[in-house]
Amino acid sequence: MNRILSPKISQKIMKGVFWGSGILTILLLVMIIGYVLINGLPVINFEFLFSDPIDSGRAGGIFPMIVSTIYVTFVALVVAIPLGIGGAVYLAEYAGESNIVKAIRFGSETLASIPSIVFGLFGYAFFVIYLGLGFCVLSGGLTLALMALPTILRTAEVSIESVPRSYTEGSLALGANKWQTIYEVVLPAAIPGIITGIILGMARAIEETAAILYTVGASLAVPVSIFDPARPLPLHLYTLATEGISMPNAYGTAAVLVILILVITIVTNALVDRYIKKMMGR
Amino acid sequence: APGSGSKVTVVGSTSVQPVAEKLATAYMKEHPNVKITVQGGGTAVGIKSAQDGTANIGTASKALSTNDSQGLTQYTLGQDGVVAIVSPNNNLTGLTKDQLKGIFSGNITNWNQVGGPDAKINVIVREEGSGTRDAFQDIVLGKLSNGTKVSFVSSAIVQSSTQAVQQAVSQDPNAIGFCSFADLGNDTKALSINGISASASTIADGTYTIQRPFLFLVKGDAKGEVKNFIDWVMGPEGQAILTSQKIIKSTNSTNSTK
Amino acid sequence: MTEKTEEKFVKWVLFATGLSSIAIILLIILFIFNEGIPAITNIGFFNFVFGMTWAPSNGQYGVFPMVIGTLGITALALLLAVPLSICCAVFLSEIAPPTMRKILKPTIQGLAGIPSVIYGFFGLVVLVPFMRVHYGGTGFSLLAASLILTIMILPTITSISEDALRSIPMEYKEASFALGATQWQTIKNVLLPAAVPGVITAIILGMGRAIGETMAVIMVAGNVVQIPGSIFDPVRALTSNIALEMGYATGLHYNALFATGIILIGVIIILLLIANYFNYKKRVTIGGGYL
Amino acid sequence: MPYRIEVKDLNVYFGESHILKDINININNNMVTALIGPSGCGKSTFIRTLNRMNDSISTFKKDGSVLLDGKDIYESKVDVVDLRKKVGMVFQKPNPFPKSIFDNVAYGLRIHGESDKDVLANKVEESLRAAALWDEVKDKLEMSALGLSGGQQQRLCIARTIAVEPEVILMDEPCSALDPISTTKIEDLIHKLKDDYTIIIVTHNMQQATRVSKYTAFFLNGEIVESGLTDKLFIEPEDKRTEDYITGRFG
Amino acid sequence: MPYRIEVKDLNVYFGESHILKDINININNNMVTALIGPSGCGKSTFIRTLNRMNDSISTFKKDGSVLLDGKDIYESKVDVVDLRKKVGMVFQKPNPFPKSIFDNVAYGLRIHGESDKDVLANKVEESLRAAALWDEVKDKLEMSALGLSGGQQQRLCIARTIAVEPEVILMDEPCSALDPISTTKIEDLIHKLKDDYTIIIVTHNMQQATRVSKYTAFFLNGEIVESGLTDKLFIEPEDKRTEDYITGRFG
Numbered sequence A: 001m002n003r004i005l006s007p008k009i010s011q012k013i014m015k016g017v018f019w020g021s022g023i024l025t026i027l028l029l030v031m032i033i034g035y036v037l038i039n040g041l042p043v044i045n046f047e048f049l050f051s052d053p054i055d056s057g058r059a060g061g062i063f064p065m066i067v068s069t070i071y072v073t074f075v076a077l078v079v080a081i082p083l084g085i086g087g088a089v090y091l092a093e094y095a096g097e098s099n100i101v102k103a104i105r106f107g108s109e110t111l112a113s114i115p116s117i118v119f120g121l122f123g124y125a126f127f128v129i130y131l132g133l134g135f136c137v138l139s140g141g142l143t144l145a146l147m148a149l150p151t152i153l154r155t156a157e158v159s160i161e162s163v164p165r166s167y168t169e170g171s172l173a174l175g176a177n178k179w180q181t182i183y184e185v186v187l188p189a190a191i192p193g194i195i196t197g198i199i200l201g202m203a204r205a206i207e208e209t210a211a212i213l214y215t216v217g218a219s220l221a222v223p224v225s226i227f228d229p230a231r232p233l234p235l236h237l238y239t240l241a242t243e244g245i246s247m248p249n250a251y252g253t254a255a256v257l258v259i260l261i262l263v264i265t266i267v268t269n270a271l272v273d274r275y276i277k278k279m280m281g282r
Numbered sequence B: 001a002p003g004s005g006s007k008v009t010v011v012g013s014t015s016v017q018p019v020a021e022k023l024a025t026a027y028m029k030e031h032p033n034v035k036i037t038v039q040g041g042g043t044a045v046g047i048k049s050a051q052d053g054t055a056n057i058g059t060a061s062k063a064l065s066t067n068d069s070q071g072l073t074q075y076t077l078g079q080d081g082v083v084a085i086v087s088p089n090n091n092l093t094g095l096t097k098d099q100l101k102g103i104f105s106g107n108i109t110n111w112n113q114v115g116g117p118d119a120k121i122n123v124i125v126r127e128e129g130s131g132t133r134d135a136f137q138d139i140v141l142g143k144l145s146n147g148t149k150v151s152f153v154s155s156a157i158v159q160s161s162t163q164a165v166q167q168a169v170s171q172d173p174n175a176i177g178f179c180s181f182a183d184l185g186n187d188t189k190a191l192s193i194n195g196i197s198a199s200a201s202t203i204a205d206g207t208y209t210i211q212r213p214f215l216f217l218v219k220g221d222a223k224g225e226v227k228n229f230i231d232w233v234m235g236p237e238g239q240a241i242l243t244s245q246k247i248i249k250s251t252n253s254t255n256s257t258k
Numbered sequence C: 001m002t003e004k005t006e007e008k009f010v011k012w013v014l015f016a017t018g019l020s021s022i023a024i025i026l027l028i029i030l031f032i033f034n035e036g037i038p039a040i041t042n043i044g045f046f047n048f049v050f051g052m053t054w055a056p057s058n059g060q061y062g063v064f065p066m067v068i069g070t071l072g073i074t075a076l077a078l079l080l081a082v083p084l085s086i087c088c089a090v091f092l093s094e095i096a097p098p099t100m101r102k103i104l105k106p107t108i109q110g111l112a113g114i115p116s117v118i119y120g121f122f123g124l125v126v127l128v129p130f131m132r133v134h135y136g137g138t139g140f141s142l143l144a145a146s147l148i149l150t151i152m153i154l155p156t157i158t159s160i161s162e163d164a165l166r167s168i169p170m171e172y173k174e175a176s177f178a179l180g181a182t183q184w185q186t187i188k189n190v191l192l193p194a195a196v197p198g199v200i201t202a203i204i205l206g207m208g209r210a211i212g213e214t215m216a217v218i219m220v221a222g223n224v225v226q227i228p229g230s231i232f233d234p235v236r237a238l239t240s241n242i243a244l245e246m247g248y249a250t251g252l253h254y255n256a257l258f259a260t261g262i263i264l265i266g267v268i269i270i271l272l273l274i275a276n277y278f279n280y281k282k283r284v285t286i287g288g289g290y291l
Numbered sequence D, E: 001m002p003y004r005i006e007v008k009d010l011n012v013y014f015g016e017s018h019i020l021k022d023i024n025i026n027i028n029n030n031m032v033t034a035l036i037g038p039s040g041c042g043k044s045t046f047i048r049t050l051n052r053m054n055d056s057i058s059t060f061k062k063d064g065s066v067l068l069d070g071k072d073i074y075e076s077k078v079d080v081v082d083l084r085k086k087v088g089m090v091f092q093k094p095n096p097f098p099k100s101i102f103d104n105v106a107y108g109l110r111i112h113g114e115s116d117k118d119v120l121a122n123k124v125e126e127s128l129r130a131a132a133l134w135d136e137v138k139d140k141l142e143m144s145a146l147g148l149s150g151g152q153q154q155r156l157c158i159a160r161t162i163a164v165e166p167e168v169i170l171m172d173e174p175c176s177a178l179d180p181i182s183t184t185k186i187e188d189l190i191h192k193l194k195d196d197y198t199i200i201i202v203t204h205n206m207q208q209a210t211r212v213s214k215y216t217a218f219f220l221n222g223e224i225v226e227s228g229l230t231d232k233l234f235i236e237p238e239d240k241r242t243e244d245y246i247t248g249r250f251g
């Protein structure tokens, strides 16, 4: 019995390592979020949130951008969630380990690594020009959907695969067909992981600039129809910051975006936690 | 959609975008039945959109090559100066054009060669294709005797926007960069060139030579509401806005970068 | 609709959704190749891929330094982010007090939603000056880009790994504890092996994010086209090259940027093949038996 | 009277291992058949073959045929879902869904189209009563089933299965985690059910086999050594190995 | 002789539910104690309290004390890992790791520092033999443990537990999925182990309790109704409810 470290010592060390990485992550979080909020919060007030920008955003508010962000993200998720979860269910439950599965998986992984700028150009060439949709919420939303898709698909696939077999068998033995089993037992049990995928995919869509630069237009007006151009928050922020229009308002815009995202993730996670507690009896 | 009487789309250069938006807002206030949407994308997108008709008006922040301008009518909104900038902590106030050329082409690498402290010069430039960069390269670096352009020093840091260049320069006392006069902020210091500082008057009369045009591009001839808008922009109201944005009407027609 | 046709219908719909990601990637590749191949034939494949100079205004198009730049930035970012993220995932799922976890997890996920531009500015304003003061040079560097990417991919790897860890049946954990295993032994010998498929997916998605990130890298990497001598030298990534110049490029230059995209996709595919090789080797089937 | 289930020359393999060898057995309608045999001899594998539960195991291969009401259940045109609706199953390891107790029992009813609340509530109560679980859980029907004790989970799975009224019920050691009282209740249930259903039960308890079953089959190393009327098999077994096993003189 | 385990005024709650009520029991060294009682009465909860296995359930609360060798195992300075190394446990639902059969048994040895291949191989064989599983699996030690039959999994978990030689062994229905032969072998094992170990076994089988245990405690609705020498408890129980239960006249 010779080992370099006793289990107790390695437990202590590793516990330290885990706490260390947890704390390091917290520091990073505090640094980044703090950086955005400290610079951005002073700008935020009722008027900033609910009025139109004046003078390209040097003054006034960001109301049209908030609407645009919600609108574009909504379009992206409406497309990406069904495609992602549907694809994941197919991969995990229907397809076995065939070549088509490997191809789909590989395709989605490649898709996940395509630079956002290429999505932007593709969106421009395909949605804007080829399909003739023009610069609009729909073109931007569809482009973002493509970006969010692989994250949702692969994450959902993993969580569906890790649902214990005994649940599936229990359902099948009651005469449930495959789809009922998936819908009633497998998906509910996989929900926490699927939600993580959706949140990550949504976050990707909500923060993306390059992909919408060439697709959504950059109109300062509030978009009404999905064929109207729009200017989501990150694009506005990008223009404000990189063209030197107004750094304070750029930070304010960023802070609004960060708060928006944090509220969504915190609420969603709380719901998921409650759900797990209820289902798993833990 | 393009062509419909009361809707106008303007697409292209991100440098022109802010001022175009301002123009559009003011115009729509006077003409409530007209809707003008202004979008970014870049000068190349502006040229393409104008050529293929995706947009009524394309915008560009540099003089077009004859190839690019095929079939397009160009309207010059005005001139934008390009200024060399350093950190406020840098004691230098001006350089000669030759010194500037030496620094950006890589022949001068230490501040003590131009009267500063003994420190390496960190050169920061814009990306290939940027209107600002083109203008600066053409005018400051010039061409070799065989006609090819003189290149920037290869170790130069590349930043992709006016603001990023200013940020980078403002924090590094040994850095030097350049940016649009219209967008010059308070964190950096513009250098005089050959003793002349950039200002509305020196740009307008051409004594400050580093400048480039902002363009509206229309396929064929402007018609209907597009024409109305451009006429308005070129008229007194439009020009007043342009001037307020430091886009300067040239009083001397020989200084174009063309 | 009878139940049986419903089943078939569902299966086909799901199949179609699965195919959509292949269709999309093929469309994108087609589009990039369509625009990019002319440049490669014009410039010559060898000159393009192994050329050392990128000077479009002089008609020189060589991307090799950028291939190295992309690989360097991505590798270093993964090297930093993977251990940190996995440790953080373990921390969240096994060690952190529940209330801490409840706050930390959504916040980390939220980190994924902060715009790249903000990361870029953060890097430009905080990180680059810090590096300049401490390590000399301009501060714009491969290391700066990798550090920013590390923070950017942390949420992806951490959240997906954490879910993989938490979905492991409680029974395995109990069995290990009951044998007198310490928490770390249980994590190392039972939980992590069972979570391997999820963790690898997390890493692959994180790698995708790192390799595809554009805006933030542009702002901190310096974008000098050169093979870096050290991690403190500035570099240009393939993605940055496309984004930097696309707004203005026309003609051959425009096509050459798409050709850069082709090279990037080639690099991605090679990296994914390597990653998947490990993935299939390591794939552990949990829930294999019945009863 | 035709047999309800006829198994002919059934061989089952998991990958390389030959698990069931030349199984031939006929199962009567409205009767209880018990399967006995040492651990690992293939009883679970056998009953899982009767509702095609093994299909989902990738290494599973079989030859021979299994007829239900004269039709081969492994024919390609057979609808597995219909088959499993007819042939219900209680698994050896209790496997409640991560849902509430109520939803576990209502699950099968709902997927078969029942949505009326009162009907569901009645049926759930009835099934839980039959499985001798009602009194213990009637106040916490909304609790997660995963918080139940081992035996409670087992009874819940029984309730879940009988709720959908299959025609054939396969039970893989339904009483293994149960105390004598609950066991008696389940045995009573089996007695009641046998008039209308065909029941196959795996058990390690010889007494239980004699109490509940009319027919018994004795499995050993993947073969059926002997099968026949329970009374006869336990009193005067034909095969030496059967005798050794039931008298505990085995191995 | 001092008691090995002393449980004093133990009350256990899961959230709002009061699961164990005022439990007082002393457990002797080198002896087998059986716990009996109807399903859901709290037996599993009780033995899981003895190695602090319930700690990981977030709603778990307890008061009262559990002393092992005179020291309260719930005191803050107690090292839970050491405790569990001393107090081993076989769970009610077999829970092998998703690893090979060999690795399952070797797991505990490895984490306690054994890395010598021969020692591991010997110890694994010895433990599998003791759990009466060796003959069935000796040719497929590298197979996933999840491919074993229910009873085989249960024996594997027993082998896994005894391999690390804990001083106290808690067994939650170790024979529930086993046939009589395997059961006899496990009981023989228990007989052998009891000279060196303290064993607590939950069983639903009264015969088993009388066969293996010296002491028995009867649980009902979270309380210990009666405890004492097995022979006495089964022959002349003091409490009416005990008598009803063991004679099957219950409920």
Ligand SMILES: Nc1ncnc2c1ncn2[C@@H]1O[C@H](COP(=O)(O)OP(=O)(O)OP(=O)(O)O)[C@@H](O)[C@H]1O
Binding pocket: A281, D146, D147, D148, D149, D150, D151, D152, D177, D179, E014, E017, E019, E038, E039, E040, E041, E042, E043, E044, E045, E046, E057, E092
């Ligand atoms: N995690 C939990 N949350 C809530 N209630 C629980 C939990 N675990 C067990 N219970 C309840 O505690 C009671 C006792 O459960 P326990 O598992 O101790 O019973 P048992 O005596 O082992 O029964 P069995 O013989 O069926 O295994 C049961 O009524 C059960 O529903």
Ligand SMILES: Nc1ncnc2c1ncn2[C@@H]1O[C@H](COP(=O)(O)OP(=O)(O)OP(=O)(O)O)[C@@H](O)[C@H]1O
Binding pocket: C289, C290, D014, D017, D019, D038, D039, D040, D041, D042, D043, D044, D045, D046, D057, D059, D092, E146, E147, E148, E149, E150, E151, E152, E177, E179
């Ligand atoms: N998925 C599988 N892959 C490989 N072998 C398997 C698999 N499932 C079962 N086996 C093997 O098949 C044999 C029969 O298993 P089965 O589960 O049918 O036994 P059983 O009679 O039900 O035993 P028990 O009474 O212990 O539950 C066993 O030796 C087991 O190891």
Ligand SMILES: [Mg+2]
Binding pocket: D043, D044, D045, D092, D172, E149, E150, E151
């Ligand atoms: Mg079995």
Ligand SMILES: [Mg+2]
Binding pocket: D149, D150, D151, E043, E044, E045, E092, E172
């Ligand atoms: Mg129990």
Ligand SMILES: O=P([O-])([O-])[O-]
Binding pocket: B013, B014, B015, B043, B061, B126, B130, B131, B132, B133, B180
């Ligand atoms: O075209 P610019 O962004 O460089 O002005």
